[in-house]
Amino acid sequence: MVPLLALEFWGVRGCCRAFRGGEGLEGVGEPLAAEAPGVAPEGAESAPVAAEAAEPEPPPPPPPVWQGMVPPTPQKNLLHPDAPGVLQPTASGRLESAKFGSVRTANVGGKLVPRFHEGVDIAPTERDRKREPLDGVFAVADGRVAFVNGKPGNSEYGRYVVVEHADPSLGVVTNARGNCSTGTVYTLYAHLAEVRFGIREGREVKAGEELARMGHSAASGIPVDRSHLHWEVGLMLNPRYAGYTRANKITNVMGAYNGLNLFGIDPLDFYAAHARNPELAFAEYLETVKPAFEVLARRGHFPDFFAAFPSLWVGPRGNGEPFWLAFSESGMPLKGRLATAEEASALGNQRQKVWRADREVLGRNGRALVTQRKGKWELTDKGIRHLDLLFY
Numbered sequence: 001m002v003p004l005l006a007l008e009f010w011g012v013r014g015c016c017r018a019f020r021g022g023e024g025l026e027g028v029g030e031p032l033a034a035e036a037p038g039v040a041p042e043g044a045e046s047a048p049v050a051a052e053a054a055e056p057e058p059p060p061p062p063p064p065v066w067q068g069m070v071p072p073t074p075q076k077n078l079l080h081p082d083a084p085g086v087l088q089p090t091a092s093g094r095l096e097s098a099k100f101g102s103v104r105t106a107n108v109g110g111k112l113v114p115r116f117h118e119g120v121d122i123a124p125t126e127r128d129r130k131r132e133p134l135d136g137v138f139a140v141a142d143g144r145v146a147f148v149n150g151k152p153g154n155s156e157y158g159r160y161v162v163v164e165h166a167d168p169s170l171g172v173v174t175n176a177r178g179n180c181s182t183g184t185v186y187t188l189y190a191h192l193a194e195v196r197f198g199i200r201e202g203r204e205v206k207a208g209e210e211l212a213r214m215g216h217s218a219a220s221g222i223p224v225d226r227s228h229l230h231w232e233v234g235l236m237l238n239p240r241y242a243g244y245t246r247a248n249k250i251t252n253v254m255g256a257y258n259g260l261n262l263f264g265i266d267p268l269d270f271y272a273a274h275a276r277n278p279e280l281a282f283a284e285y286l287e288t289v290k291p292a293f294e295v296l297a298r299r300g301h302f303p304d305f306f307a308a309f310p311s312l313w314v315g316p317r318g319n320g321e322p323f324w325l326a327f328s329e330s331g332m333p334l335k336g337r338l339a340t341a342e343e344a345s346a347l348g349n350q351r352q353k354v355w356r357a358d359r360e361v362l363g364r365n366g367r368a369l370v371t372q373r374k375g376k377w378e379l380t381d382k383g384i385r386h387l388d389l390l391f392y
């Protein structure tokens with residue numbers, strides 16, 4: 001896989017240079033495949049040089065961002081999460097409740113409903129005499145600090161830090177000025193006791209660099225005995241979330257880094273997949289995440305999400321609608337494309353429709369974006385709001 005990824009990155013760089021040269025100022029995110037046709041035929045290592053003979057010698061491609069991935073705390077046993085003391089369950093004491101997915105239950109108006117847990121809760125390895133954890137919290141890979149919330153009362157995450165990691169596998173994004181960047185993966189570290197001096201927005205961090213100390217901060221409070229790191233890995237749904245919340249009169253002091261705008265994958269599964277293949281790119285990993293439901297939708301414009309992550313879009317973007325979109329159990333968009341003629345006619349003049357859902361993948365369906373009524377799957381109000389945000 002190394003040569004292939006390296007060549008893909010060459011393709012990205014070539015594209016960037018072309019844009020800096022003043023060509024194609026078409027705004028964000030043309031699909032990578034369309035920008036670098038034939039630049040990197042598989043296995044033909046000399047091809048990029050030949051194709052760009054007039055260009056100055058480019059620097060060697062950097063290693064994949066996840067290559068140097070480290071655990072986010074001194075806990076070294078993340079490949080064996082069921083071993084004693086690795087994860088921190090909720091008050092229920094069920095180990096499952098510390099893991100990712102529909103693993104929790106909430107009491108809503110006297111009714112017990114499944115609830116989704118977006119990350120994994122890692123237990124401390126060391127405490128002081130007052131039971132306060134002493135564990136450091138580390139950036140798991142090279143990246144840039146994107147957000148720091150220093151006021152624990154403002155969020156159920158308490159004090160938290162978000163780091164962004166550029167991953168060329170998610171495609172290249174070019175803005176109107178011709179500057180280009182790649183799609184970014186976020187990692188989030190929550191319930192912190194204190195954020196280390198100098199860890200602020202914009203700061204570049206290295207894999208293993210200490211961001212904070214583990215704690216138990218949260219708006220509603222977590223007892224010291226259940227101190228843990230809540231760790232997430234995922235993608236941002238909409239960078240204009242702050243505008244969306246203003247327009248919908250939703251209180252939001254976290255801007256785009258509000259947890260309601262961040263959609264995760266199972267961090268322990270990603271960590272294990274990376275341990276098996278250190279070259280793993282995020283888009284490759286997403287190929288292994290099973291879609292939980294597929295939606296057909298029309299909203300009059302192309303969703304920005306796929307402009308930010310162009311490699312998740314399949315085929316031409318066109319000017320057309322409607323769209324076919326596949327979502328993970330957590331609600332993360334995994335793939336999108338234009339709807340086929342059959343799908344478009346099934347949608348008719350509706351704004352959205354569940355095309356397919358996988359009961360097994362949905363399991364306890366804690367996210368509750370879709371539901372089955374009289375044998376037919378449909379979007380819940382929450383699911384429709386999710387689409388509205390995706391298209392905002």
Ligand SMILES: [Zn+2]
Binds near residue numbers: 117119120229230231
């Ligand atoms: Zn958690």
